[in-house]
Amino acid sequence: MIRQSLHEGWLLRAVAGGQAPPQVAGRSVPASVPGCVHTDLLAAGLIPDPYLDDNETALAWIGRTDWVYETTFDAPTGDADRVDLVCAGLDTVATLAVNGVEVGRSENMHRGYRFAVADALRPGANTLTVRFDSPYRYAEAHRDRLGDRPNAYPEPFHFIRKTACNFGWDWGPTLVTAGIWQEIGLHAWSTARLATVRPLVTVADGVGRVEVVVEIERAATAGQATATAGQATATAGPVTVRATVAGAAAEAVVAAGERTAALAVEVRDPALWWPRGYGDQPLHPLDVTLHAADGRELDAWSRRIGFRAVRLDTAPDAHGSAFTLVVNDVPVFVRGANWIPDDAFPDRVTRARLAHRFDQAVGANINLLRVWGGGRYESEDFYELADSLGLLVQQDFLFACAAYPEEEPFRSEVEAEAREQVTRLAAHPSLVLWTGNNENIWAWHDWGWQERLAGRTWGRGYYLELLPAIVAELDPTRPYWPGSPWSGTEDVHPNDPARGSMHIWDVWNTDDYPKYREYLPRFVAEFGYQAPPAYATLRRALSDDPLAPDSPGMAHHQKAIDGDAKLRRGLDAHLPPPADFAEWHYFTQLNQARAIQLGVEHFRSHRPVCMGAIVWQLNDCWPVTSWAAVDGDGRRKPLWYALRRAYADRLLTVQPRDGGLALVAVNETGQPWRAPAVVTRVTADGEPRAKSAYDLDVPAYGKVELALPAEVARPEEPRRELLVAEAGDAGRAFWFFAEDRDADWPAAEYDATVEQVDGGQRVRVTARTFLRDLTLFPDRLDPAAEVDEALVTLLPGESATFTVRAAHPLPAAALTARPVLRTVN
Known part of the structure; x- marks a missing residue:
C-alpha cells in the first residue's frame, strides 16, 4: 500500500459573488492543510485577529x-x-473534484470519507479542488425544510453535523x-485492505482478552471490473489477518467472498x-496485519492498548x-473537569499544546476529562496522552443544548459518525464512558420545548435507541x-x-x-x-483604555447572559466593594475559586453517596470571561490552585452537619490514612480560643466524619474568628464564621x-497580621x-513562600506590593 500525503501546495479563494470584502474577493492565498479559512486569511494579513477586541463580529x-481549496499533485x-482519496475530516459541506471530475461530497465534519479516484487521475500532474459551501446556507435550508426546533442560541447549529460551538456559546x-x-491523502492499494480494526479488551479472572474484530475491503468490489481473471481471483480470494499483543498472537483466514474476521488473543x-x-x-502495542494468499503483507494497523475492565454501577x-x-473492580471517585475545544481553530491544537494542557489537568489532581457534546470528537493525540497519563475520558456524542432533527440526511x-468514532476510539483504555448528549433530555423536560x-423529532431516538444500539454492537466493553x-x-x-448524573446551574444563574x-x-x-x-491575557486581547468591568472589550468577551450582573451578585454576597479594576479582577477570580472549592469539598465529603464531580470547565478556546480554570492563553487562574487543593488525594475539610460542624477527612488512596489532627478556633490576631484533637484513621478509598464540640464550633466573636484544621501533610482547612464583607479583619x-533561585525568584511573605487568600499575580509584570x-x-507570625518562574528577574518592589501581591484585607 502506498500512502501519499496531500498537504502541500494548496491555495484558497472565495467563490465569486459571495460576501467576501474587496481585499479578499478575487484573490488566492496560500492555505495550510490541515487548517481552516480563518487561519489562512489571518496568515495572509487579510483579516484581523478574530480573538482581539470585537473583531469576531466583523x-x-x-x-x-x-x-x-486547490492543489496539484x-x-x-x-x-x-x-487509488482512493482519503479525507479524515472535511469542515463541512464539501464537493471534491479531480481534474474537474467530481469524485465525492461530504456534509459531516465528524466523520471521514474515502472516494475512489483512479478513473479521474492522469499521468503526471493532477488538480484536486475542494469546494466548501456556506455552513449557514446548508443549515438554514434544512431548517426551513424540516421546521425550526428550539436551541439555546439563535443559530442553526443543530441542522448541520459540525462543531456546534463554532456558532457561538456562552463562553x-x-x-x-x-x-x-x-489529514488528506491518496491510498494506492491492491487485493485488500484493513477497512476497520476494532479491539475489544476485557479482563476477567486474571486473563486479559483482546477480541480483534476486523473488516476488510477488497479491491474487486461489486460493479468494479478488474483487468484479468487472474487479478480477479487474487482480489477476491482468501486473505489472512494476524494480531499480536504482549507476546501472544492469533490469526484468521477470511475466505473468498467474506469481509469480516474476529480474532481472540489472550494474555x-x-x-x-x-x-x-x-x-x-502499562500499554502494549497491538499489531494487526493483513496478508495475501502468497504471504505478502497488504496492510497494517497498530495501536497501544491497556488491559482494564470498566463498568458503571447504577x-x-x-x-x-x-x-x-x-x-x-475498584470504585473510582471522579475528580473531573469538562473539556471544550482548546481553540476555535482545531489545526492550532498541537500535540505539544495538548500535552501542556494535560499536565495542567494532572497538576490540579484531575482524574477525568469529559469531552463535551458541543465540541468535537477529540484527536488520537488527545486519547494517546490520556492513555499514557491515566486520565479517564468521558466522551459525549456530539449533541448539545438543542432539539436535533432525526429525519434524513441527519x-x-x-x-455513520457514531459507528466510525466508536470504532476509532475502541483501542483507548482511557475512554470509560460514552454519553448520548449534553442537556437535551433535560431541556425537553424543563426548557419549554414540548409545546414549541x-x-x-428532537433527538430522543438517537439517545435512547440508535446510539445505545451502536455502542452495544460495536463496543460492549464500555458503558453508555x-x-x-x-x-x-x-x-x-x-x-x-438522587439518581444518575446531574448538572447544577442554579447556583451560578440565580443563587449563591x-x-x-443543599444538594x-x-x-x-x-x-x-x-x-x-x-490580567496578561486581557491586556493582550483588549485595547480598552482603561480596562473596566464594563469597558467595550470586556463586555464583548463576556458571552454569558447577564454574566456581569451575576459576577456582581456574587461579589456583593461575600466581599467588600472593589476599589478599582485591579481589585474587581482579584475578587472575581477569588470568588470563582471559593465557589468551586466549596462545591467540590461538599460533594467529596458525602462519599460514597456522591461518587463524582466534574467541574465546568478546565479550559477555554479564546480569551474570555468564563468558568475555566485555565484561560484562553493557557494561564492558570486562581481556580486552578483551588482545584488542586480540593481534588487532593487526601482532603481535610470542615463541613456543616446537623446544626453544627464536623471535620471530614477523605482518603482517595489505596493506603489507610493515619495522622493526628487538630482543630483550633482562633482569632484573627492568632489567639487560640478552643481546641480539639483527634487521631485520624481513614480507610483506603474512604472517609471519616468527626463532630466538632460546641466550644470549638461556636464562635464568641464571629466577625473576627475562624477555625484552622490540620492533619499531617494534608495541608490546612479553614472555616470562617463571617463573610469578608462583614468580617473585622485587620488591615x-x-x-x-525576594531572592534569586534557578529559573526564577523566591518570594517569602511573613504575616504581621492575619492575611486572607494571599495571591501573587506575576503576569502583571511579565506575561510569561x-x-x-x-x-x-x-x-500573624506565619510565613509563605512563592516561587515565581520568569525568563528575567522581576523587580522585587513590584513583586511584593499591590496590584501584584494581593490579599482580601
Missing part, C-alpha cells in the same frame, strides 16, 4: 461565504488495483469555520492499566440509584449513558440529584454558591462559576523578601511569568 461574513505510480466566539481540518496475568492515582498505566440503594465508575449521518416542537444529565429512566426527572450544600447528588457532571482570565501588614502557589491564608 468577520461573520466568512461563515456565509463559499470557499475553494503527481499521481502515484505502479500497478495498484485501487465562545461565533467563528463559523470551513476547511480541510484533518495471562497482564499488568493492569489504572486511572491516575490508582496504579500504573444499582438502586437507600439514597436512590448510584452512578459510580468502577475500574478493575439520521444516516449520525449513524409540536410533535417534531443516554444523557448528561440523566436519571436512568424516562419515568424520573433527568436532573434528579453556598447552595451547593446531595450521586454524581455532578457540570457545575461552575465564572471569572475573568488572567494587612507583612514583611516580604508563573507562580507555584496561590490563595494562602496566614495567621
Whole structure:
C-alpha cells in the first residue's frame, strides 16, 4: 500500500459573488492543510485577529461565504488495483473534484470519507479542488425544510453535523469555520485492505482478552471490473489477518467472498492499566496485519492498548440509584473537569499544546476529562496522552443544548459518525464512558420545548435507541449513558440529584454558591462559576483604555447572559466593594475559586453517596470571561490552585452537619490514612480560643466524619474568628464564621523578601497580621511569568513562600506590593 500525503501546495479563494470584502474577493492565498479559512486569511494579513477586541463580529461574513481549496499533485505510480482519496475530516459541506471530475461530497465534519479516484487521475500532474459551501446556507435550508426546533442560541447549529460551538456559546466566539481540518491523502492499494480494526479488551479472572474484530475491503468490489481473471481471483480470494499483543498472537483466514474476521488473543496475568492515582498505566502495542494468499503483507494497523475492565454501577440503594465508575473492580471517585475545544481553530491544537494542557489537568489532581457534546470528537493525540497519563475520558456524542432533527440526511449521518468514532476510539483504555448528549433530555423536560416542537423529532431516538444500539454492537466493553444529565429512566426527572448524573446551574444563574450544600447528588457532571482570565491575557486581547468591568472589550468577551450582573451578585454576597479594576479582577477570580472549592469539598465529603464531580470547565478556546480554570492563553487562574487543593488525594475539610460542624477527612488512596489532627478556633490576631484533637484513621478509598464540640464550633466573636484544621501533610482547612464583607479583619501588614533561585525568584511573605487568600499575580509584570502557589491564608507570625518562574528577574518592589501581591484585607 502506498500512502501519499496531500498537504502541500494548496491555495484558497472565495467563490465569486459571495460576501467576501474587496481585499479578499478575487484573490488566492496560500492555505495550510490541515487548517481552516480563518487561519489562512489571518496568515495572509487579510483579516484581523478574530480573538482581539470585537473583531469576531466583523468577520461573520466568512461563515456565509463559499470557499475553494486547490492543489496539484503527481499521481502515484505502479500497478495498484485501487487509488482512493482519503479525507479524515472535511469542515463541512464539501464537493471534491479531480481534474474537474467530481469524485465525492461530504456534509459531516465528524466523520471521514474515502472516494475512489483512479478513473479521474492522469499521468503526471493532477488538480484536486475542494469546494466548501456556506455552513449557514446548508443549515438554514434544512431548517426551513424540516421546521425550526428550539436551541439555546439563535443559530442553526443543530441542522448541520459540525462543531456546534463554532456558532457561538456562552463562553465562545461565533467563528463559523470551513476547511480541510484533518489529514488528506491518496491510498494506492491492491487485493485488500484493513477497512476497520476494532479491539475489544476485557479482563476477567486474571486473563486479559483482546477480541480483534476486523473488516476488510477488497479491491474487486461489486460493479468494479478488474483487468484479468487472474487479478480477479487474487482480489477476491482468501486473505489472512494476524494480531499480536504482549507476546501472544492469533490469526484468521477470511475466505473468498467474506469481509469480516474476529480474532481472540489472550494474555495471562497482564499488568493492569489504572486511572491516575490508582496504579500504573502499562500499554502494549497491538499489531494487526493483513496478508495475501502468497504471504505478502497488504496492510497494517497498530495501536497501544491497556488491559482494564470498566463498568458503571447504577444499582438502586437507600439514597436512590448510584452512578459510580468502577475500574478493575475498584470504585473510582471522579475528580473531573469538562473539556471544550482548546481553540476555535482545531489545526492550532498541537500535540505539544495538548500535552501542556494535560499536565495542567494532572497538576490540579484531575482524574477525568469529559469531552463535551458541543465540541468535537477529540484527536488520537488527545486519547494517546490520556492513555499514557491515566486520565479517564468521558466522551459525549456530539449533541448539545438543542432539539436535533432525526429525519434524513441527519439520521444516516449520525449513524455513520457514531459507528466510525466508536470504532476509532475502541483501542483507548482511557475512554470509560460514552454519553448520548449534553442537556437535551433535560431541556425537553424543563426548557419549554414540548409545546414549541409540536410533535417534531428532537433527538430522543438517537439517545435512547440508535446510539445505545451502536455502542452495544460495536463496543460492549464500555458503558453508555443516554444523557448528561440523566436519571436512568424516562419515568424520573433527568436532573434528579438522587439518581444518575446531574448538572447544577442554579447556583451560578440565580443563587449563591453556598447552595451547593443543599444538594446531595450521586454524581455532578457540570457545575461552575465564572471569572475573568488572567490580567496578561486581557491586556493582550483588549485595547480598552482603561480596562473596566464594563469597558467595550470586556463586555464583548463576556458571552454569558447577564454574566456581569451575576459576577456582581456574587461579589456583593461575600466581599467588600472593589476599589478599582485591579481589585474587581482579584475578587472575581477569588470568588470563582471559593465557589468551586466549596462545591467540590461538599460533594467529596458525602462519599460514597456522591461518587463524582466534574467541574465546568478546565479550559477555554479564546480569551474570555468564563468558568475555566485555565484561560484562553493557557494561564492558570486562581481556580486552578483551588482545584488542586480540593481534588487532593487526601482532603481535610470542615463541613456543616446537623446544626453544627464536623471535620471530614477523605482518603482517595489505596493506603489507610493515619495522622493526628487538630482543630483550633482562633482569632484573627492568632489567639487560640478552643481546641480539639483527634487521631485520624481513614480507610483506603474512604472517609471519616468527626463532630466538632460546641466550644470549638461556636464562635464568641464571629466577625473576627475562624477555625484552622490540620492533619499531617494534608495541608490546612479553614472555616470562617463571617463573610469578608462583614468580617473585622485587620488591615494587612507583612514583611516580604525576594531572592534569586534557578529559573526564577523566591518570594517569602511573613504575616504581621492575619492575611486572607494571599495571591501573587506575576503576569502583571511579565506575561510569561508563573507562580507555584496561590490563595494562602496566614495567621500573624506565619510565613509563605512563592516561587515565581520568569525568563528575567522581576523587580522585587513590584513583586511584593499591590496590584501584584494581593490579599482580601
